[in-house]
Amino acid sequence: MTAVASHAHPPTSTGLDHRKIAIWAFIGSECMLFASLISTYLIYKGRSVVGPFPHEACNPPVCATHLNPILNIPVTSFSTFVLLMSSLAMVLALAAVENKGKPGYEGLLGSSKFWLISTAVLGITFLGCQAYEFTSFVHEGLTIRTNLFGSSFFTLTGFHGAHVTAGVLWLITLLAIDIKRGLGPKDALLVDIAALYWHFVDVVWIAIFTLVYLIK
Amino acid sequence: MATAAVSPSYARTSSGSPSGIWSWLTTVDHKRIGTLYLYTALAWFAVGGTEAVIMRMQLQGPNGRVVSAEVFNQLFTMHGTTMIFLVVMPLSAAFFNFLIPLQIGARDVAFPRLNAFSYWVYLFGSLFMNASWLVGMAPNGGWFGYAPLTTLPYSPGLNIDFWMLGLQILGVSSLAAAFNFITTIINMRAPGMNLMRMPMFTWMAFVVQFLLVLAFPVITIALVFLQFDRFFGTNFYTITQGADPLLWQHLFWIFGHPEVYILILPAFGLVSEILPTFSRKPIFGYPVMVYSGILIAFLGFGVWAHHMFAVGMGPIADSVFSMTTMLIAIPTGVKIFNWIFTMWGGNLRFTVAMKFAISLVALFTIGGISGVMHASPPADLQQTDTYFIVAHFHYVLVAGSLMGLWGGIYYYFPKITGRLLSEKIGNWHFWLTFIGVNLTFMPMHWSGLYGMPRRVYTYDAGQGWEIFNLMSSTGAYLQALAGIIFAYNIFRSRTHGEIAGNDPWEAPSLEWSIPSPPPDYNFETIPTVTSRYPLWDIKHPELTASVPHSRHGDERNDVSLGGKHVGAFHDHMAAGTPEGGLNPNATQASSKVSLKTAEELGIPMPYPTIKPLWVALFMTLMFASLLLIHKDKLPLAMAGVVTFATLMTGFLYAWLTAPLEPHHH
């Protein structure tokens, strides 16, 4: 059998797993994707010819009726906090998988299922906030077609939301595997790459929250 | 496990390897995928070339009547799009696929099924985009697709829809392949193959993958905006809503300029393989060649606006982008000189591959010099959007990229098929190409400076442009003839070419140490690499004693010729003598050489699978469903998207959960 084994896959040149290199390359690529989206939002900021506007009221004659600034900072601050907490849950899920069965990881801290569910639920909460935000904007007269702000805002945050959605589906898949056969230290990489993706999406939101919501 | 005589010995010409349509549809072998890329890209080259010839027929004389304005606009749009996305990039991908694992001493790429997926996406995407011809609505907005011309009010037909959806599909292919190759090159190098020992082609390929990964997201977003504008009524490019048409231009060229290097660097890499081999000298200044490639790529992200000097960005931006653009000339110039000095002092053998490589060096220089002329905005304002710039970028992309790629095909065809391309026919191909290219594109410098705008389907008589256009058209016909000869050469040599043997050119790198065509597992034993020129080390250890970057403690010090230890590398050169290529038996028939199968050797090979093809197909159909929106069938379009997305996800899930290869032990 040794003869056979000698032909088997050699270890990788770096000692790292292929998938982890690929996910980091992917995240690098995503940087450019979101940079393009954020640039567009910032370029078009203040260039809309009709309201509603993000931070300013819109009055006649520019708008038919008085329109309040549309961004809802309290709700978004809450959803930002939720997403940050989901990142915490995610690292704890990874730690639980990596250290399954080790001392100090008994109980809740070692329950990868709990932390995966928490992450997913927090992610879904974030998406719920976004859905609430979008519908209330539409009620206030801002759709993706209304003006440059609407187009670039919905596209940017929508792209981010789509990434969160994909992340939630990924987490649910991991959860299904965990329920089916249990995730252990051997599967740490599976969780790790999902976690990297998840944190990256969080990090993008940190930038969006400041650049879109807080800065006038 | 390794029981003998389970299957016949490996030989491509006999029944050893699986054959038949199904084996190609399900293949995950990087070499077969590379071959698929190669022939598909060559087929599209025929299409793109035909488009060019029709255009040159139209422009042969003033007031031409061969095609209408509308058809001409579709032709130049599709000619550009085809040549860039369906020919040069996939031809490069063919070499990436075929060569990267062989050059770094790997058995396959990091994600073999993803690799198959990339190819199928490319195939379906290219078919989708060209299907527009069948409905008479080929894209007509130029390959650059400037908004607002491409927005709904100015382009209400399906033409632009085909284009933007097609590019999105092709982008998926390029991105997937890029992640794959990045991982492969970082992670699958054979022992001893450190970064500064990688062959130049692999280096340039490595750089190109990063360009792809960073450039394609930007065009993706620009196209998403266009899609949203056209399908959902957003305002990214809507003039009446205050949109800025320059947004598209900036996003497009942030992608578009790195794209130029995506097109040229693989050819540079191939030339850096060919020149040393046929000079019998190592590449001059290897580290500088590597760094200049990286520098070109890096600077390539800081020059995009030189495509936009005419839009009025203001003197500061013009000056900055002018300077960064001029800077790029330096690493490019370094490459040219290093190539020349690679040949200097060598024993030059003028094979067809070598001739193509040399003509890249000679002619790319012209494109480089006219490039610097364009880098000066005041001069550029007279030159841009005339035939002068058409001349410039065809010297870069035809006399540069394509010459390099043709050279690469002559050089690597024996490795791919086991047979040499005919040098006799190849000489006709080369000289007709060389004359044709120069006759086509050199006069365009003059027609441009004498005031002829580009992208015109007709021009007036008496402007002094007639003779130049006639020459350009004649040159184009010569190039077409050259293309036909090339096709014949490939067709004939595949079955009647000389048997190549492992190493017909006495080349230095790993891919030449294994049989031609290589067995599915590539290397019986993963080689241990001890220098940049492993095969030359074995053949001429006395000459390579001073190779830099062969660090202390390297096994290369143990390498010696004739019977003694020459490294793990030497042991497995199954079909050859220790020297690799000069095997007298090999020139007779490689098919007689008995190679062990992967199974016999106990090498786990990935299972063939059809799933990537299905995922690619359903993804393409998902995008294609969006076309129905403009037929006022939104519900049907959405139904199509949902159906195909579901199918795609289902097959993707099946793919991801199926094991890649047998679990041995």
Next chain:
Amino acid sequence: MPFHPRPRRLAQLALTVALVAFLAACGQDHPDTIFHHRTDVNRDVDYLFKILIYAGTAVFIFVEAILVWTLFKFRARPGQPEPEHVHGNTTLEIAWTVIPLLILIVIGIPTVKTIFKQQAAARSDALQVEVIGHQWWWEFRYPQFTMRSASGKLDTVVTANELYLPLGKTVNFTLKSRDVIHSFWVPALAGKRDLIANHTNYLWYTPDSTTSDAFNGACVEYCGTSHANMRFKAFTVSQADFDSWVAHQEAPAEGAVAVGTPISPDSAAKAAAPRSPLGSQIDPNKNLAAGSTQAGPTVPSSGKAGVGVPPSPGAVNTQVTQAGFVAFPREKMPAYTVPSTPLPAALKFDDNVLASGNAANGAKLVATGMCIACHTVRGVPTMQATVGPNLTHVGSRTTIAAGLYPNDPRHLARWVKNANEMKAGVGMNTFGIGEYDPITKSTVKIGFTDAQIADIVAYLSSLK
């Protein structure tokens, strides 16, 4: 060389032929060349271009010479020993990094200087011309020259596809687009600049040769179907002729008046009110008294016309007369500015009816027909639309369809009959009965007969 020499001999032959052809070509006339020295800007560009081309040629010869020398010197010969493996040479590599850098500095400094020079604001006394790109024609407006119509509407001198520039005076173009991106270019005068919606670009230069001349201009940014057919003519004329031309343009065409259309020409109105009461509006200083051909600049700093060009006394008339310069004389048009576009074979028109065209009938047809939906003929109250080119002085123009055809009855008639057949994708409807109209996607039933078209042509041609 084990290979067959025949292709190479072919190559030598081809190169010889190409060289001969080149020499023949270079001896030809190149009217649209960028190497004309008729503006300040083009001379600067030429200076820069010379640096670029000399440096480029030197590099080219140097590189190719070393390359060719290498190829001959180091070709493989039988029995040659293996070449020495040289891996690099730091000195050399530094040399060919530094030397190109020096060359680039030599190019870069004048480049940046020229950028800032040419993109500085135009001198304040420049002639202002507004260029507006349309799919696929050019609108040229002269905002410094305005007049008031009987109805009190303030009009500007506006023309289509023909640009008149006074010699010796800097012209500052304000570039805009109504639709997609276009690019404004007269190669013989200066480099191009794009016309972009929601952006205003500027371009200035001074045509400063001493002889009047005609040049070809073109759109050089792909702008859709008839991009190739979006051309124009630029005429550089003496200041006196320019003033005369302006005066003529300010008045409605004689033809419009002659056929008895019920309006009072602007010139009459303005004769009564030599000073516009408009004070600080668009063009406060202009609003010339009718006939005073002094091309008054808008800019307060210079009360006088032009850069040191005195008002031309010969053109001072209360009436614009045919004796004055009203259009670039056709007989003086160089051959290269006369379009040679062949007529579409499918489009039939009975040229015999043209001789019997009645301008008065034509005037009625135009003023009451569909033409009013898109065009302006100043002086005709119903003709106020600005979708298509302004036709006030269409009869005096040398070409139609944005430089695509000569402006003569034969071409004009076919244009009116079926413009889409004459120029692909054009926005003008088909008016010839029985012709197919791609815009309405139907055959024209309510339109004009050939005889009616002849009347319209007679009328349009009279709008000198």
Next chain:
Amino acid sequence: MADQFTHTHAETDVHAMGEVHEHPTWKQYKWVALILTLITVVEVWIYYTPFKESPLFVPVLLIMSAVKFAIVVLFYMHLKYDHKLFKALFTGPLIIAMSTLVALLFLFGKFSGR
């Protein structure tokens, strides 16, 4: 099989076989979460104070979000503890992305104070 390859890996850029498992601890995670929350609270708080009108508002916000960005990347994405290759794979593109963003804002006149 290991001994056949380990010696040949000496000169490749390998740190260890398999993952580098120096992940931060639970304690660190807690602190990181706390800091992130605090910064977010401060961000939102100053949004509602007169400081909003200060010229320092934007720079301060940018710095705070950069800090948040950095600590998530360094600790939650454990880039601080991971292979240097990953640092390169992330920071390289990030630098190009941010430079592109800044260049675009400049080109569209966002820094010219209108």
